[in-house]
Amino acid sequence: MARVTVEDCIDKVDNRFELVLLASHRARQISQGASITVDRDNDKNPVVALREIADETLSPDDLKEDLIHSLQKHVEVDEPEPDPSSLIAANAGAAGQDKILDEDDLPETITFDQMSEEDLLAGIEGLVPPEKSDDY
Numbered sequence: 001m002a003r004v005t006v007e008d009c010i011d012k013v014d015n016r017f018e019l020v021l022l023a024s025h026r027a028r029q030i031s032q033g034a035s036i037t038v039d040r041d042n043d044k045n046p047v048v049a050l051r052e053i054a055d056e057t058l059s060p061d062d063l064k065e066d067l068i069h070s071l072q073k074h075v076e077v078d079e080p081e082p083d084p085s086s087l088i089a090a091n092a093g094a095a096g097q098d099k100i101l102d103e104d105d106l107p108e109t110i111t112f113d114q115m116s117e118e119d120l121l122a123g124i125e126g127l128v129p130p131e132k133s134d135d136y
Contacts, residue, residue, distance in 0.1 A: 005047060008054035022060060023049040025067040 006019070013019040026049035030036055036048055037057035052058045115123075 005050040005054050009050055012053055012056060013060050018064075019050075019053070021067060022063045023053060025070070026052060026058065026063055029066075 006016075009019050009023070010016070013022060023046060027045040030045045030048060036052065038048065038051050038055055040048060043051070053060060053063070
């Protein structure tokens, strides 16, 4: 039964390794009490998981996202960085100052040296290749 189920699942999940990961994750979910979406028919959890994938009662993409989420130890939340002028205004307000900010009060913008393409190529041409040694 499992061999036929694996062959049916290859149409839904192209990579056999990924199929094993998804089916094993789903089998663990079933053993932890998750409800199944197909008839059990006296099958064990891995076979039920493969049948669910083959019958498309569960989306492989949803299983993949759930697997990734279950393996993450720290979920980083992307929060927008605060505007520098709002930080300065908040600091001024926290200090009890009712001061209107002028252009002179804002932090200076950071600029980097810019190099032309010709200068870059001239610098690269001036580089000397490392000496060959017997270690390589």
